[in-house]
Amino acid sequence: MKFAVVVFPGSNSDYDAFYAASRVVGEQAELVWHKDADLKGADAVILPGGFAHGDYLRTGAIARFSPIMGAVTAFADRGGPVLGICNGFQVLLEAGLLPGAMVRNDRIKFVSQLVPVRVEQTDTPFTAACAPQQVLQLPIAHGEGNYYAPPGVLDDIEANRQVVFRYTSPAGEPGADWNPNGSLNNIAGICNRRRNVVGLMPHPERAAELPLGSVDGRVVLASVVKALAAVSR
Amino acid sequence: MKARVYVTLKPSVFDPQGSVVAGALQSLGYADVKDVRQGKFFEVELADADPATAKQRVTEMADKLLANPVIESYRVEVLQ
């Protein structure tokens, strides 16, 4: 299969995602410039982390107008798997491909650390290879990862099982102590109703090799390989 | 022609920056500070346009780009 990793001006984890998909997971991957209009025949799309357009207005606010986003939206509408990591998640929110918005971390400061994240749903293309309730150790590195959705919307998201990742203790118990940014309902990642578009704040691509401290993130990319293989079979 | 767009977080959205600032003010001795909310504004300079057109155009910009309707509300003010 082939991953497309979108490069926005200011993306800084584009190569990391590319490297994890191609060198670690071993699939084809291609970097796609944001001014391009097509996804080069990719089977899955990654919107990587970083500071697209400097995050100067709001995170992800300007990137959603990039030409490539038309292709990403069309791809998502056709049911194609799309993963937004960190800044990519923020872009998906601004673009309306996922519900809700991001606010500044509750303690204001940028947080960079390894956090335990529980997999809530395994019926998305990016968690298909996970065990139910599996706890992954993944790095976060963001200043605005405080997920917000208006009350009614939040209820819908929960009711529709759209929360895919939640911050928990290493043993998998949610609690305020384990929420690094004030995110509502300890949400670390969500999907759309159709479940093919997933966004999360932690960085699975940075936790895909042993020397880097965790290999737990590899399963997120491996999942989509598995999910696509299942579809084509 | 200048216009200003004031963007504020909706009241239901927690404002981390405002609350940190409130705490800091209190610890500086301003015990009478009950609450602080932080917002931002954009001063947009437009090539000549009459005030009505300017207002309409800038409102459009706010709608499309400057504010995120999920969490923010905005107000437009034309200066001259």
Add this chain to the structure above:
Amino acid sequence: MKARVYVTLKPSVFDPQGSVVAGALQSLGYADVKDVRQGKFFEVELADADPATAKQRVTEMADKLLANPVIESYRVEVLQ
């Protein structure tokens, strides 16, 4: 009693955010946008105080904490 403090970068200070927003607006088709400067404001709620005292206290807060005098200037407005 509410007061607002508007904080802007001094005119000589470079505003990277404003210039990126201006660029974004232009590329969205608003070619008439000549410049954008970004600022912030604080809405401070004070336990009862008369307007004059409020203005004085909030000005003090702005001086001490809300604005960075090295690069920013501010304006205080008492609301009611």
Add this chain to the structure above:
Amino acid sequence: MTVIDSTVLDRHGIKPDEYERIQQLMGREPNLLELGLFSVMWSEHCSYKSSRVHLKTLPTTGPRVVQGPGENAGAVDIGDGLCAVFKIESHNHPSFIEPYQGAATGVGGIIRDIFTMGARPIALLNALRFGSLDTALARRIFEGVVAGIGGYGNSIGIPTVGGEIVFDEMYSGNPLVNVLCLGIAHRSDIIKGAAKGTGNPVYYVGARTGRDGIHGATMASAEFDETSAEKRPAVQVGDPFMEKLLMEACLEVMKTGAVVGIQDMGAAGFTCSTSEMGSRGGVGMTVDVTHVPQRETGMIPYEIMLSESQERMLLVVERGREHEVEAVFEKWDLHAVQVGEVTEGARLKIHERGELVADVPNRALTDEAPVYHRPMTEPSWQKQVQQLSLSDLGAAPSAQMTFERLLAVSTIASKRWAYRQFDHSVGTNTIAQPGASAAVVRVKGTTRALAISVDGNGRFCYLDPYQGAMLAVAEAARNVACAGGEPIGATNNLNFGNPERPEIMWQIGAAVRGIGDACRALNAPITGGNVSLYNETEGRAIFPTPVLGVVGILEDASRTVTRTFKSDGAPVVLLGDNSGELGGSEYLATMHQTVAGRPPALDLQREAALQTLIVTLIRDGLVESAHDCSEGGLAITLAECTFDTGWAAGAGAEAGGLGVTAEVPVLADHGAFSTNAALFGESASRIVISVASRHVAAVMAAAKAAGVPARQIGRVGGRRIQLTVNGQTAVDSLVAHAELVWATAIENKMRRAPGAAS
């Protein structure tokens, strides 16, 4: 036209004899613009006029050195045709005036130095000095500097992988912000900052020029006093997004092969880049400032030439290939504009709307800058502060109380409050992140890794600058060695007071000698560095503070070890002698409010043997953990080995690593202070390792063969830190408790900070 009188010269920081020299070099009186060019290029910051004669004595060559001092950054060979390109830079004064922007633009500046060489930056480290966190001013500066470093580095996506932070009242009016950046380049891709080829076009790219930082370069070299308040608008705002675009575009454009030379515009901006590129290439350059993109209206040539606006680059392009270069910049929405061309002769000619407004021999600005052999006098107080009489200190405090106090001293406590604000995982190269003895980053595409550490001890240097500087080199190299890295190169930042004072100049001379001697002995050639002088507030200088950055190489990245104890029951071995020297220690400063004595002795041959030994042991897989002894001595080192330095959330209280039981050897009699000296003395050349039982004999034999003292002092295990001296219990703490004290000390202080408006 302005008459150049003494007031004008004063404002430009030019001394009368310097003005004489300018007139000679010019063969006439300069006009005001030309005077401005000289003033920035001959400032201490750009010309190194006070330090140059000393810097010349540093060792700068070695088998791996590809580029020594003189270019934008140094480079060392790391095999497979790759080079590590690195340098350290300071932004001390700007960080005092505006901590966030000062630190942010400091980060931006050093990153440009690295990618200018054709290297992709992969790691940032910093060395910071602040006043005591018990003061609101220091908290505000600390808060702003940390946010600024993160704000810039995180955004551009270069991980901040390590550093060091020291708090001392001596820095309260003059913080230090030193930033090291390291990048990787193919040896064949390294590009230099030299202009060549008559007729080749000169391009300007990046942010538009504003009036910011005019006279910044001279300001950075002038002592602070009340009048510096007036210079405040000289603050530059960093734009990390612009820098990210510039970095990607420049690295891409260099691949075309159409770039002849490139240089960033840092201190002294357009003036520095044009004159330095010309003089390095032995050519001239003609530019017209009218073409320079400007942010403000009505700027005069003087302002354009002297502006220090950030995020700008100057390129010399091969004629005929302009479109290739322009196309790459267009892709990144950057508009490169031609501002001039390379000429024959060696003059810098500046035009405005075609009219010649300045005409200066290039080399007059650069190589012909004055060089001073400034007088040096040992300070009258020097010998006195080296006197230390323990009997005057009063009673010795209990070891247990001392241990807990020291764990919470800001300089010793965990710096996680700071580094959690730094993205250290971006780039997926970081093997050992902040919290480790040295940062370790892998080199993708190879099996290798680089270990990097920055260190300095101002207190030691104050007591004895020669010795203190050697100790700084030794500590940085030892930290690198403790991660398994064999030192291959070093960079240094000399932070001192006013060199026009003979005592300060004496400190500089002694420190540079110390750096030179230690770098020679430890095989760490200096490939670059930076000098920051006039670090004084109202006549009071900081501690002399040379900061050393050492880079080491591991052939097999997977062999690296961290400082944390790994397995229950493993013997703990002390390499080196526990001589219990207390001079200049954190113990004396904290428990006795005393800064006195001689810094610890350092035998460079023994230090070299120790470092070679530890690198070999790690390479051979014989040790499970390694940690060097520095501030707080052996007791603090042992405690730190029990702390879980992982970067996981909540690591700390609940986690609590493996404990340790050890008998701390006493090698010297210090009367009532013997116990504390053994536990908290800061003798050099010591490393604590833990070793699997089956490897102990091999380790001891290797140590013996290397002539390094080694003794088993205890074992890993349990939940407590239990240290005995002469068989008596001296320290007994739960790991979880000690770690909590250590891990939260700084955040507890920062909770009192009025949050910086953001």
